[in-house]
Amino acid sequence: MRLATKSTVPGEFVQVVHHDRCIKCKRCVMGCGFNALEFTDRVMPGENPCVACHFCTDHCPQQCIQIHERPYAQAGHDVWSPAMQKRIVRQAESGGVLLSAMGNDRPWTVLWDNLLLDACQVTNPSIDPLREPMELRTYLGRKPERIEVETGPDGKPKLKTKIAPQLRISTPIIFAGMSLGSISLSAQKSLAMAAKKIGTLWNTGEGGLHEDLQDYADCAIVQCASGRFGVHEGYLRNSAAVEIKIGQGAKPGIGGHLPGRKVSSDIAGTRMIPIGSDALSPAPHHDIYSIEDLRQLIYALKEATEYEKPVGVKIAAVHNVGAIASGIVRAGADYVYLDGFRGGTGAAPTVIRDNVGIPVEIALAAVDERLRKDGIRHEASIICAGSIRSSADVAKAIALGADAVAIGTAALITLGCHVCQQCHTGNCSWGITSQRPELTRRLDPSVRAEMAANLLEGWTEELKEILGALGVNAVESLRGSRDRLRGVNLTKESLDVLGVKHAGE
Amino acid sequence: MRHRWDWSKEISGCGLAGLISRRGRKVSGEVPIRAIANLHDRGNGLGGGFAGYGIYPDYADHYALHTMYYSDQAQDLTEDLLRGHFSIAHSEFIPTRPTEGIGDAPNLWRYFATPRSTRSETEGEADTVMKTVMRVNDEIEGAYIFSSGKNMGAFKAVGFAEDIGRFYRLEEYEGYIWTAHGRFPTNTQAWWGGAHPFCLLDYSVVHNGEISSYGINRRYLEQFDYKCTLQTDTEVMVYLLDLLIRRHGLSIEMACEVLAPPFWKTIDRPDMDPEEAELLEALRITYAPATVNGPFAILFGHSRGLVGFNDRIKLRPMVAAEKDDMLFISSEEAAIHIMCESPDRVWTPQAGHPVIGWLDESVTS
Numbered sequence: 073m074r075l076a077t078k079s080t081v082p083g084e085f086v087q088v089v090h091h092d093r094c095i096k097c098k099r100c101v102m103g104c105g106f107n108a109l110e111f112t113d114r115v116m117p118g119e120n121p122c123v124a125c126h127f128c129t130d131h132c133p134q135q136c137i138q139i140h141e142r143p144y145a146q147a148g149h150d151v152w153s154p155a156m157q158k159r160i161v162r163q164a165e166s167g168g169v170l171l172s173a174m175g176n177d178r179p180w181t182v183l184w185d186n187l188l189l190d191a192c193q194v195t196n197p198s199i200d201p202l203r204e205p206m207e208l209r210t211y212l213g214r215k216p217e218r219i220e221v222e223t224g225p226d227g228k229p230k231l232k233t234k235i236a237p238q239l240r241i242s243t244p245i246i247f248a249g250m251s252l253g254s255i256s257l258s259a260q261k262s263l264a265m266a267a268k269k270i271g272t273l274w275n276t277g278e279g280g281l282h283e284d285l286q287d288y289a290d291c292a293i294v295q296c297a298s299g300r301f302g303v304h305e306g307y308l309r310n311s312a313a314v315e316i317k318i319g320q321g322a323k324p325g326i327g328g329h330l331p332g333r334k335v336s337s338d339i340a341g342t343r344m345i346p347i348g349s350d351a352l353s354p355a356p357h358h359d360i361y362s363i364e365d366l367r368q369l370i371y372a373l374k375e376a377t378e379y380e381k382p383v384g385v386k387i388a389a390v391h392n393v394g395a396i397a398s399g400i401v402r403a404g405a406d407y408v409y410l411d412g413f414r415g416g417t418g419a420a421p422t423v424i425r426d427n428v429g430i431p432v433e434i435a436l437a438a439v440d441e442r443l444r445k446d447g448i449r450h451e452a453s454i455i456c457a458g459s460i461r462s463s464a465d466v467a468k469a470i471a472l473g474a475d476a477v478a479i480g481t482a483a484l485i486t487l488g489c490h491v492c493q494q495c496h497t498g499n500c501s502w503g504i505t506s507q508r509p510e511l512t513r514r515l516d517p518s519v520r521a522e523m524a525a526n527l528l529e530g531w532t533e534e535l536k537e538i539l540g541a542l543g544v545n546a547v548e549s550l551r552g553s554r555d556r557l558r559g560v561n562l563t564k565e566s567l568d569v570l571g572v573k574h575a576g577e
Numbered sequence: 578m579r580h581r582w583d584w585s586k587e588i589s590g591c592g593l594a595g596l597i598s599r600r601g602r603k604v605s606g607e608v609p610i611r612a613i614a615n616l617h618d619r620g621n622g623l624g625g626g627f628a629g630y631g632i633y634p635d636y637a638d639h640y641a642l643h644t645m646y647y648s649d650q651a652q653d654l655t656e657d658l659l660r661g662h663f664s665i666a667h668s669e670f671i672p673t674r675p676t677e678g679i680g681d682a683p684n685l686w687r688y689f690a691t692p693r694s695t696r697s698e699t700e701g702e703a704d705t706v707m708k709t710v711m712r713v714n715d716e717i718e719g720a721y722i723f724s725s726g727k728n729m730g731a732f733k734a735v736g737f738a739e740d741i742g743r744f745y746r747l748e749e750y751e752g753y754i755w756t757a758h759g760r761f762p763t764n765t766q767a768w769w770g771g772a773h774p775f776c777l778l779d780y781s782v783v784h785n786g787e788i789s790s791y792g793i794n795r796r797y798l799e800q801f802d803y804k805c806t807l808q809t810d811t812e813v814m815v816y817l818l819d820l821l822i823r824r825h826g827l828s829i830e831m832a833c834e835v836l837a838p839p840f841w842k843t844i845d846r847p848d849m850d851p852e853e854a855e856l857l858e859a860l861r862i863t864y865a866p867a868t869v870n871g872p873f874a875i876l877f878g879h880s881r882g883l884v885g886f887n888d889r890i891k892l893r894p895m896v897a898a899e900k901d902d903m904l905f906i907s908s909e910e911a912a913i914h915i916m917c918e919s920p921d922r923v924w925t926p927q928a929g930h931p932v933i934g935w936l937d938e939s940v941t942s
Contacts, residue, residue, distance in 0.1 A: 196787035196871050197892055204890055205840050211862045218825040219863050221856065229831065231856040238862065447800050450863070543789040545890065546838075549870035553792035 075165050081158045083121020086142040087128065089114070093136035100128035100137055105501035105511050106494070125492040127501035159422070172422040173495035173505070174481060175322055175414045175459055182414075183433035183566070184465045188575060190556040192543035199545055201536035207546040208535060210476055212313075212453040213238040213382040214406045236406065237382050239313055241476065242271035243532040244547055245466060247524075248411075248457050248480030249295050249317065249386065251277030253330045253339050253351065254418030254495070257284065258515040259487055259504045264288035265521035270528045275478070278317055278328070278353060280342040281307055293384070296373060298327060299353035301343035305376065313382040313406075314373045316366070318357070321415025321458040324388030324429045328353035329419070334498055334507045367403035374404070382406035389413060389435030389458065390428075394442035401443060401452040409478065410435050412458025416481045418505060419496030432458040433472065437570045440473025440552060463534035472570065473552040486524040487515065591773070591785040592619030592738075593895070594912045595756035595876040597883040599902040601940030603631060604755060606747030612912040613757035614739035619785075619908060620759030622678070624772035625741045626733025628724070628781035628878050629752035631940075637728040639666050639689035640706050640778075645769055646684040647719030655713050655720045662709060663690035671732070676744040679736045683719075683769055687730070703778055703823060710777060714806040721770045721807070726779035727880065733758075733772035741772075753940065754883050756876040758783035770807050775815045778823065779880040784811040785908055786893045789871030797866035814875060817867050822879075829884060829933060835864040837889040837929040876906055882935040891928035898923040904934035 087100075091114055101109045101118075109128060110118035115137070124139050146154050159170055192198040199206070214236040224230040247263045254277060261284065267274040268291050275293040280302015285292070289310040296303050297317040308314055319325065330339075330351035340347040360366050366385070373383045385400045386409035387393070397408045412432020417425065436456045443449040456474035460466060461482060469477050481491065488502035495505035503515035539547065542556055550556060558575040559567050567574055594612035598604060609627055633641055642659070646652040659665060671685040692705040710722045724731035729752075732745040738759035742748075758773040774781040788794065788810035795805045795813055801824070803816040814836070821832040838861045844854050861868075872892030877884040885906035887895050898905045898913045898920035905913045910923060926932045 192789065196789055199890070205842065207841055209841050215863045215865075217863075219827070219856075219859055221827065221831060224852070228850075228853070229828070229856060230852055231859050233859065233863075235859050235862075444796060444800055449800065543787075543872075544870040546865075546868060546870060548865035548868055549790035549793065551793060552796055552866065553790060554796075555792035 079162055079165055081161050082142060082144060083123075084142060085122040085124040085139050087117050087122050088138045088140055089116075090136040090138075091115075093134045095134055097133060099131055099133070103127045103131055103501055103514075105499040105506060105508070106497070123492045123494045124490070125494065125501050126490045127488075170422040171419050171496045172425050172493060173417060173419055174491055174493040175416045176426050177493065178426050180414070180431070182459070183431055183562070183570070184461075184468050186560055186562050187433075187468050187557050187570075187572065188560060189464070189467060189471070189538060189542065190558070191541040196543045198543050199540040201533075201540040204540075204545060206536040206539055208243045208532060208539075210241050210244040210547060211238040212241065212407050212455070212475055214452060215450040217450055237380055239273060239382055241273060243528060243535070244470060244474075244476040245528055245531060246273040246293070246455070246476055246478050247275055247483050248416075248478040249275035249277040249293070249315065250418075250480055250484075251279030251295075251301075251330075252282050252342055253277075253279040253334060253507070255484070255505050256503055256507060256512040256515065257282055257338060258512050258517050259484070259520075261285060261288075261517040262487055262515070262520035262524055263483055264292065265517055266524035266528065267291045269521065269525045272528065273312055275315065276302075279330075279339065279351075280344065281310075282338065282342045286310070295386075296369075297353055298355070298357045299351060301345065301351060301353075304344070308373065308376050308381070311377075311381060313384060314377060315384045315386055315409065316357075316369055316373070316405075317386045318360070318366075319386070319388035319390075319411070320417060321388045321411030321413050321429055321432065322417035323420035323424045324390050324413075325355060326420060326424050327355040331498075336507055339507065363399045363403055366400065370404040384409055384455070386411060388415075389430050389432050391430060393430070393435045394438040397439040398442050398446050398448070401448050405452055407453040407455055407475070408439065409455040409457065410439060412456075415458030416484075417495075432456055433469075434566075434569055436469060436472050436474055437554075441571060463531035463538065466531060467535060467538045467550065468557060470547060470551050471553055471557045473554075475551065482527065483524055486527045487520045591761055591783075592616030592759040592908045592912070593757070593783050593785050593874060593876050594905075594907040594916070595754070595783070595878070595883055595885070596903060596905045596916055597754045597934040597936070599882075599904070599934060600937055601631065601753045602902070603751035603753055606742065606750040606752070606755065608916055609755040609757040610739050610742035610747060612907065612915045613742070613759050615912045615915045616759050616908060617737060617739070619761060620738055621761045622737045623762050623767035624733070624735050624760035625738030626731060626758050626772045626774050626783070627738075627742060627745070627747060628729065628731045628754075628756045628774040628776065628783070629747070629750055630729040630754035630878055630880065632730055632750045632752045633689070633728050636666060636689035639691055640725055640727055641730050642688040642690055642722050643671060643724035643730055643732075644686045644688070644713075645721050645723060646686065651717055651719035652684060652686065654717045655722075658709065658713065658717070659688060659690060662692055662694075662705060663688070664693050665690045672746050672749075673744050674746055676736075676740050678740040679734055679744045682734065706778060707819070708802070711802065711804045711806075715804040723770060724774075724776045724781070726776065726781070729779060729781070729878070729880070731774045731776045731781055733774065734769050735767045735772060753936065754878050756781060756783045756878050756883070771809045773811060774878070775807065775809070775811050777815050777819050780815050780818050780822075781878040782811055782815040782818070782875050784814060784873055784875045786873035786875075786888065787871050788813060788869055788873065790869060793866050794869060811875075814869060814873075814877075817869070818877060821864070821867065829879075830931065831860065833884070833886055833931040835860055835867050836869045837886070838868055839929070840889070874908065881941050882933060884934075885926060885932040887926060887928050887930075889929035895926055896923065897926050897932045904932070906932060
């Protein structure tokens with residue numbers, strides 16, 4: 073039984089306003105999506121606790137507002153930490169499941185930070201990317217095992233092998249799936265515009281394709297998830313590729329729930345559901361209870377798109393991911409999208425977000441190795457996602473075997489996100505994960521698309537520098553080349569699974 | 578299996594020299610010895626070797642298996658295996674002479690043999706030879722088959738290349754293709770198996786450079802049952818050529834497009850023939866893991882000719898020359914003038930474009 077409408081757990085942050093500099097413009101008060109500020113005769117902390125989204129601080133013309141951690145000293149205890157106590161109190165008050173957003177925030181080891189890249193010295197020259205070509209173009213999709221060539225009537229060699237449909241991207245970085253509903257139309261449009269500008273892909277997530285984004289369908293991966301929201305013939309046929317979403321790194325084995333209050337007419341129309349109705353994505357696809365069922369859906373989608381679009385499968389990285397991925401490839405998937413346990417979400421049970429799944433570094437290494445052992449690595453590309461934070465993470469993922477990476481949280485940060493982890497509340501002051509018009513209209517796609525594109529350009533340039541230092545001038549020469557990585561402070565078991573030697577070996 | 582030489586990758590700089598008589602005129606092994614002696618300073622005495630084609634006319638239809646043994650047991654195990662799968666027409670010590678500068682040699686033995694039967698209907702003679710070479714090199718400790726083609730042979734050791742040539746008495750051999758290699762490994766551990774050429778069946782490769790894509794090339798080859806046991810980057814080159822040409826049926830020119838693919842900006846050029854662009858794109862995306870990246874100049878010998886080939890931005894030197902039916906290729910022009918006093922034409926081949934000398938069909942048939 074819920075005992076209180078409002079939790080007694082104190083907020084973690086508090087705003088400190090320097091009133092001597094404040095000009096009382098109230099921009100901060102009006103900007104706050106959480107009603108965490110109010111104006112009486114001056115700006116004061118408001119009804120709700122501050123979440124540290126920093127919309128107010130970043131928009132204050134006088135820079136006179138700061139956000140501090142609220143002092144709340146407790147007797148020190150490493151096991152019963154304040155955070156742990158607060159969770160228990162919240163559940164004692166509500167009897168419910170605690171929700172969180174973004175990715176796993178627990179201090180698990182980030183293996184990317186224990187892997188170091190190689191560089192050339194003396195015996196082979198490094199290459200200057202400003203002087204020499206440096207190629208990042210990537211093709212995602214099924215490749216043949218071999219190429220057959222025939223001689224044409226003019227005596228010239230001609231391609232005999234039929235090549236399966238490919239996704240050609242200018243850089244091995246794409247945007248992760250984030251549905252309309254989990255993020256706003258302005259946010260989705262920003263990513264779509266950035267993807268088109270750079271020559272890469274964005275991903276509709278499982279919420280359908282809004283009619284305003286039809287111009288960006290040709291660079292969109294469209295998802296077909298367990299709720300089948302927004303899936304129709306045109307949606308599949310106008311896409312760059314179709315993705316069957318089985319799972320998500322932040323909540324493996326868990327479905328989704330977009331509350332009815334977020335289902336506006338835009339979202340209802342796009343998802344093809346009534347306005348205001350809850351949009352429930354079941355935990356499993358109710359027509360996929362086995363690998364042979366997945367094969368049927370893969371081929372149903374290939375039939376629907378006349379074998380002109382790659383069909384990929386997105387899964388969460390779980391313990392037996394190597395065997396699962398092998399089955400998925402044998403079932404006909406053209407790419408496998410691996411989402412690690414640090415991957416983001418609009419909403420997930422905290423207990424699942426923080427405790428289920430495995431690191432994507434491990435999952436990627438296991439899947440790449442398994443597909444090679446099975447002799448089917450060429451049959452599908454691997455996309456790696458779930459906390460790719462920098463171009464260094466991209467390079468390390470490629471060296472472990474990824475064809476490309478997908479970025480979600482990093483992309484949202486370019487749109488203004490400050491990782492306050494309140495996406496599930498629908499109050500995002502930045503207008504990214506909210507559906508409230510007064511909040512979403514402040515996100516200007518023409519500006520934010522440039523910033524998202526800038527990030528891709530910046531990382532792409534950095535990747536070229538990394539490749540140049542490695543002495544290779546094409547990304548395929550780093551892909552799966554694990555001897556260009558060395559581990560530090562990793563256990564022998566981790567190194568074995570990663571297929572990487574320790575530094576100095 | 579761990580060997581005392583089991584480091585992950587041997588890196589080296591080197592000197593190369595090679596020649597072919599397109600009409601199949603035989604040239605004494607003395608010629609490549611003198612050429613590579615001229616490039617003495619490109620090696621450091623830690624390895625060298627030669628490959629000659631047309632050198633075994635008496636056993637031209639047999640696979641010449643050149644083998645090095647580090648123990649009697651290794652030899653016994655290998656010979657048991659060979660006797661199980663091959664008819665051996667003749668076997669003998671590879672003739673050598675004591676030579677200053679050449680240290681303790683493993684037992685060097687050669688067999689002229691033919692596979693007795695293949696293991697399945699789809700497996701050809703060459704597959705049996707390849708599998709036997711992989712099995713011996715991987716599974717029998719201290720035994721290495723370092724040359725396995727017909728009417729050709731590789732000769733390699735630790736030392737300066739010209740001393741190695743004398744050690745193997747190469748002046749007593751005559752061939753219509755020769756390649757030679759003097760080695761400058763930057764890792765001081767050197768062993769006989771790690772010297773060039775690297776060979777499988779009729780294919781031999783001598784290489785100057787370092788393969789920066791070794792890791793993925795090796796992992797790619799493992800999917801096709803190639804085992805990189807010699808732990809030297811050049812090894813992947815000869816296996817890739819065998820995979821692409823013999824097993825996947827690509828032409829030598831096509832295989833070169835795979836190893837050093839044209840840049841995308843070349844494939845994208847508006848004046849590129851669309852069908853050619855389609856083929857090049859398909860080759861690049863299918864064989865991306867077979868792209869050999871990093872500096873290299875190689876001489877690739879095979880039963881139909883000799884190929885000289887550079888990486889696509891030419892990070893290692895290579896010079897070619899012609900005189901009548903002869904083609905000469907070397908790291909430096911000086912070595913060419915040792916092999917041929919007054920060539921008709923001397924040129925520097927373009928990066929990523931092979932120079933191919935074909936034997937006349939009358940020689941190969």
